Amino acid sequence: MLKIQSLISVLALAGSVSVASAWEALPTKAPExxxxxxxxxxIALGQMLYHDPRLSSTGTVSCASCHNxxxxxxxxxxxxxxxxxxxxxxxxxxxxxxAFNKVQFWDGRAGSLEDQAAGPVTNPIEMGMKNWDDVVxxxxxxxxxxxxxxxxxxxxxxxxxxxxxxxxxxxxxLITPNSPYDKYVGGEKTALSEQQVRGMExxxxxxxxxxxxxxxFNGEGAFQKFPVTPHGFFEAKYHFSKxxxxxxxxxxxxxxxxxxxxxxxxxxxxxxxFHNGSVETLDQAVKIMAKLQLxxxxxxxxxxxxxxxxxxLTGEFPKQTMPILPPTAGSTFTK
Amino acid sequence: MLKIQSLISVLALAGSVSVASAWEALPTKAPExxxxxxxxxxIALGQMLYHDPRLSSTGTVSCASCHNxxxxxxxxxxxxxxxxxxxxxxxxxxxxxxAFNKVQFWDGRAGSLEDQAAGPVTNPIEMGMKNWDDVVxxxxxxxxxxxxxxxxxxxxxxxxxxxxxxxxxxxxxLITPNSPYDKYVGGEKTALSEQQVRGMExxxxxxxxxxxxxxxFNGEGAFQKFPVTPHGFFEAKYHFSKxxxxxxxxxxxxxxxxxxxxxxxxxxxxxxxFHNGSVETLDQAVKIMAKLQLxxxxxxxxxxxxxxxxxxLTGEFPKQTMPILPPTAGSTFTK
Numbered sequence: 001m002l003k004i005q006s007l008i009s010v011l012a013l014a015g016s017v018s019v020a021s022a023w024e025a026l027p028t029k030a031p032e033x034x035x036x037x038x039x040x041x042x043i044a045l046g047q048m049l050y051h052d053p054r055l056s057s058t059g060t061v062s063c064a065s066c067h068n069x070x071x072x073x074x075x076x077x078x079x080x081x082x083x084x085x086x087x088x089x090x091x092x093x094x095x096x097x098x099a100f101n102k103v104q105f106w107d108g109r110a111g112s113l114e115d116q117a118a119g120p121v122t123n124p125i126e127m128g129m130k131n132w133d134d135v136v137x138x139x140x141x142x143x144x145x146x147x148x149x150x151x152x153x154x155x156x157x158x159x160x161x162x163x164x165x166x167x168x169x170x171x172x173x174l175i176t177p178n179s180p181y182d183k184y185v186g187g188e189k190t191a192l193s194e195q196q197v198r199g200m201e202x203x204x205x206x207x208x209x210x211x212x213x214x215x216x217f218n219g220e221g222a223f224q225k226f227p228v229t230p231h232g233f234f235e236a237k238y239h240f241s242k243x244x245x246x247x248x249x250x251x252x253x254x255x256x257x258x259x260x261x262x263x264x265x266x267x268x269x270x271x272x273x274f275h276n277g278s279v280e281t282l283d284q285a286v287k288i289m290a291k292l293q294l295x296x297x298x299x300x301x302x303x304x305x306x307x308x309x310x311x312x313l314t315g316e317f318p319k320q321t322m323p324i325l326p327p328t329a330g331s332t333f334t335k
Numbered sequence: 336m337l338k339i340q341s342l343i344s345v346l347a348l349a350g351s352v353s354v355a356s357a358w359e360a361l362p363t364k365a366p367e368x369x370x371x372x373x374x375x376x377x378i379a380l381g382q383m384l385y386h387d388p389r390l391s392s393t394g395t396v397s398c399a400s401c402h403n404x405x406x407x408x409x410x411x412x413x414x415x416x417x418x419x420x421x422x423x424x425x426x427x428x429x430x431x432x433x434a435f436n437k438v439q440f441w442d443g444r445a446g447s448l449e450d451q452a453a454g455p456v457t458n459p460i461e462m463g464m465k466n467w468d469d470v471v472x473x474x475x476x477x478x479x480x481x482x483x484x485x486x487x488x489x490x491x492x493x494x495x496x497x498x499x500x501x502x503x504x505x506x507x508x509l510i511t512p513n514s515p516y517d518k519y520v521g522g523e524k525t526a527l528s529e530q531q532v533r534g535m536e537x538x539x540x541x542x543x544x545x546x547x548x549x550x551x552f553n554g555e556g557a558f559q560k561f562p563v564t565p566h567g568f569f570e571a572k573y574h575f576s577k578x579x580x581x582x583x584x585x586x587x588x589x590x591x592x593x594x595x596x597x598x599x600x601x602x603x604x605x606x607x608x609f610h611n612g613s614v615e616t617l618d619q620a621v622k623i624m625a626k627l628q629l630x631x632x633x634x635x636x637x638x639x640x641x642x643x644x645x646x647x648l649t650g651e652f653p654k655q656t657m658p659i660l661p662p663t664a665g666s667t668f669t670k
Contacts, residue, residue, distance in 0.1 A: 051405055060416045065395065070386055070660045081395045085420025269662040282664075320657040325405045327604040327649075329617075 001108070001246070002222045003258065004211050023200075024215035025182040026265065026315065030099030030172040036114060038169040042152040045145075046170025048323045049163055054142070055121055055135060057128035058083045063120070063167065067095035069174065069320065072269030078277030082120075083128035089243060091277030096317075097265045099172040100214075102221025106275045107246045108260040113168035118160065132160040139163065144326020176266060176315025184312070192312055199309030202302050207294050211261045217313065219261030226259050226275070227292035234288055238278040245275070268311045282307050336443070336581070337557045338593065339546050358535075359550035360517040361600065361650065365434030365507040371449060373504040377487040380480075381505025383658045384498055389477070390456055390470060392463035393418045398455070398502065402430035404509065404655065407604030413612030417455075418463035424578060426612030431652075432600045434507040435549075437556025441610045442581045443595040448503035453495060467495040474498065479661020511601060511650025519647070527647055534644030537637050542629050546596045552648065554596030561594050561610070562627035569623055573613040580610070603646045617642050 032038060049055065050069070053062040066080035067073055073094030075081075080092045090106050098104065104116035120126040121135055129135050139145045139158050149157040152166055181200070183191035192200070203209050214220040227240055235241055246255035259275055272278065273285040286306050290296045298306070367373060384390065385404070388397040401415035402408055408429030410416075415427045425441050433439065439451035455461040456470055464470050474480045474493050484492040487501055516535070518526035527535070538544050549555040562575055570576055581590035594610055607613065608620040621641050625631045633641070 053403070054411070058416060059410060059412055060400065068388070068660075070658055072662055075394060076389070076663045077394055081393060081419075083420070084416075085418070268664060271663065314662075317659050319659075322655040322657040323405055324652050324654075325403075327407055328411045328606065329603060 001255075001258070002219075004219065004222050004224045004261070023181075023185050025185045026097065026100075026175065026177050026179070026215045028175060028177045030097075030175060032169075032172060033112065033114070036165045036169060038172055039152065041148075042166050042169045043173055044323070045148045045152045046166035046168070047320070048145075048148060048325055049167050050170055051323050052325050054138060054325075054328065055127055055129065056083050057130070061127050063095075063117070066092040066120075066126075069095065072096065072266050073098075073174070074270050076271060078272050080126070082123070082126040086125040088125050090275050091272065093262060094266060094270050095171055096174050096176050096315075097216050097263055099175065100216035100220075101218055101260065101263065103260055106259050106262075107249050108221075108223060109246075109249045113171050114161075114164045117164040117167040117171075135163070136160060142326050142328055148326065173318075176317055179265070179315040180312040181309070182315065193308065195305050195308045196312045197309075199302075199305035199307070200312075202298070202305055203309060206290060206296055206298065208289065208306075211293075212264050217264035222261050223258045224261050224293070225257050227257070229292055229295060231292055234292065238274070238288075239276065240274065240278070240292075243275055264310060264313055266314050268314050282310060286310070336590075336593075337554075339554065339557050339559045339596070358520050360520045361432065361435075361510065361512050361514070361550050363510060363512045365432075365510060367504075367507060368447065368449075371500045371504060373507055374487065376483075377501050377504045378508055379658070380483045380487045381501035381503070382655070383480075383483060383660055384502050385505055386658050387660050389473060389660075389663065390462055390464065391418050392465070396462050398430075398452070401427040401455075401461075404430065407431065407601050408433075408509070409605050411606060413607050415461070417458070417461040421460040423460050425610050426607065428597060429601060429605050430506055431509050431511050431650075432551050432598055434510065435551035435555075436553055436595065436598065438595055441594050441597075442584050443556075443558060444581075444584045448506050449496075449499045452499040452502040452506075470498070471495060477661050477663055483661065508653075511652055514600070514650040515647040516644070517650070528643065530640050530643045531647045532644075534637075534640035534642070535647075537633070537640055538644065541625060541631055541633065543624065543641075546628075547599050552599035557596050558593045559596050559628070560592050562592070564627055564630060566627055569627065573609070573623075574611065575609065575613070575627075578610055599645060600648050601650060603649050617645060621645075 050063045053060050053065070055062060061083050066075050066082075068075055073096035074092040078091055079087045079089060081087050093106065099113060104110040104113060105119070110116035110119065118132065122129050122131055136158055145158060149162060153162045180191045180196070203212075209217070211219050211222060211224050213222075223246060226245070227234070230241055241257060244256045246258040247253065268282060271282065272280045273282070279285045279288060283303050286303050287298070290298050290303075385398045388395050388400070390397060396418050401410050401417075403410055408431035409427040413426055414422045414424060416422050428441065434448060437446075439445040439448060440454070445451035445454060453467065457464050457466055471493055480493060484497060488497045515526045515531070538547075544552070546554050546557060546559050548557075558581060561580070562569075565576055576592060579591050581593040582588065603617060606617065607615045608617070614620045614623060618638050621638050622633070625633050625638075
């Protein structure tokens with residue numbers, strides 16, 4: 001696990017942090033694992049599965065319910081609502097550009113989109129299926145999926161592995177290029193306002209981009225402690241430290257309060273903020289990050305500049321055809 | 336309210352029912368009210384609103400959650416699941432071809448798609464908004480809706496009336512033409528199998544099409560008592576009579592157990608069946624209808640023929656572009 005905190009400490013001790021940030025545009029194609037190269041058939045199947053509420057016990061919750069592809073890739077809620085109105089403790093990360101995260105989930109417990117896709121389906125408070133055998137059995141009752149899986153993977157191919165591969169292949173197409181920032185980096189100097197350029201430079205100067213690095217501003221798989229320096233007032237108000245992050249999974253004290261660095265792409269669309277979705281506005285989120293992570297208190301104008309820049313990370317959302325899901329014949333969801 | 340029962344009684348007394356059914360293909364365009372002619376802008380706005388979960392208190396339930404436009408226009412559940420996992424007593428009718436219903440809801444309490452669209456949003460167990468003033472206030476916080484409403488209706492136009500008009504205008508585009516039945520009626524005699532033709536004729540002969548009449552097989556706004564003749568075994572199993580239908584609204588004894596005649600278009604995709612979604616399969620639904628409504632017990636082969644014909648009422652679902660919803664900036668849903 002690549003932890004950034006030690007790096008920051010070293011830099012801080014050195015007195016002055018050199019910030020030769022490499023500003024990168026978002027690639028228009030995501031990296032693919034060798035064992036899951038996308039095809040049109042696989043992506044089409046993945047899009048169907050992603051939007052199919054029949055992957056949940058009640059038939060009411062799909063991947064898209066919480067990671068909404070018609071919005072900023074999540075649900076604008078502090079925590080998501082799974083089957084039977086249940087809620088968990090974390091805020092849904094955006095699916096847009098998630099293909100550029102080297103690890104998935106707030107605690108990074110999934111090493112790939114394929115691994116991630118398997119999780120929520122059988123989480124009792126998310127999609128609530130008992131196990132993947134039941135998911136596969138249900139999919140096999142839907143005639144149209146037999147054809148769609150066969151087209152994507154060869155005959156008799158409805159399995160957990162193929163379902164999650166198809167979903168991941170689809171997710172790798174969910175990229176939002178051509179944000180004002182990308183255009184600016186590509187040479188179109190009028191794409192950002194003067195204020196946005198100030199905000200961009202301020203982010204590097206403050207140290208934001210030490211963690212939020214790379215084309216997706218996500219540290220490319222790095223983890224960071226949050227809060228680095230707990231703060232009584234913010235803690236009382238937002239309860240950031242209630243969630244032990246990576247340590248909830250690893251049970252190791254040294255992992256406590258470490259989280260995957262989230263992308264800043266489309267961050268203006270994905271309120272509320274932080275792992276527990278406790279902060280409603282972007283300016284408050286910036287203020288908190290500066291204080292808790294970097295020990296700084298930027299002036300209001302500086303925060304406004306940064307927020308203006310973050311708004312320039314909103315990309316172009318590709319037009320998608322709405323999937324037509326293969327029908328259920330004569331069955332029902334009663335849970 | 337056009338009640339069919341008295342008509343049937345008269346015909347039954349006459350001894351032999353003449354069944355010169357007028358078989359009609361589904362129109363490709365739905366009738367529009369003079370005060371809500373569809374435009375591209377209005378339909379696009381309606382599609383956004385229809386798919387926007389922010390029209391619910393929790394931000395999790397859209398019109399499409401229960402009337403799923405990626406499936407057969409409903410949710411394949413006995414009853415739908417609204418905000419916070421709540422469920423009601425009726426099964427969601429399909430939105431596909433609902434523009435051909437002269438009345439909406441199982442009890443026909445809405446006289447138009449516009450009226451219908453207003454209901455679920457403020458129903459506490461469906462979308463749970465306190466009132467439409469709150470809906471309008473929330474929509475006004477979403478910058479992109481200001482533009483979309485202005486484009487559709489003129490400036491400063493976010494109102495309940497315009498929101499429901501836009502949704503209704505969109506719903507009028509949700510038509511599934513070119514089913515095998517439509518092709519057959521249009522002259523393509525190979526579009527139906529011999530079995531399907533037998534089933535079609537049997538439906539007329541038994542009297543099914545007395546109520547399920549017209550191009551949408553929905554009686555064009557007619558109401559019918561269900562069950563006409565209650566039956567102990569089916570009642571004990573399916574509790575059909577628990578719901579008083581129209582009388583739940585009118586409180587008049589003479590309206591007890593009357594329901595709008597539902598469309599049979601795409602009926603093979605919309606299990607489970609009846610107002611309370613208590614019957615899982617189409618063959619059982621046909622058997623029950625024959626017994627309770629017509630006092631008949633068709634042979635298994637006849638039921639199979641009718642089911643084969645009903646499968647020929649599955650139409651072509653138009654390709655739709657997935658709406659990109661205008662983003663929420665810095666707010667949240669916590670209910």
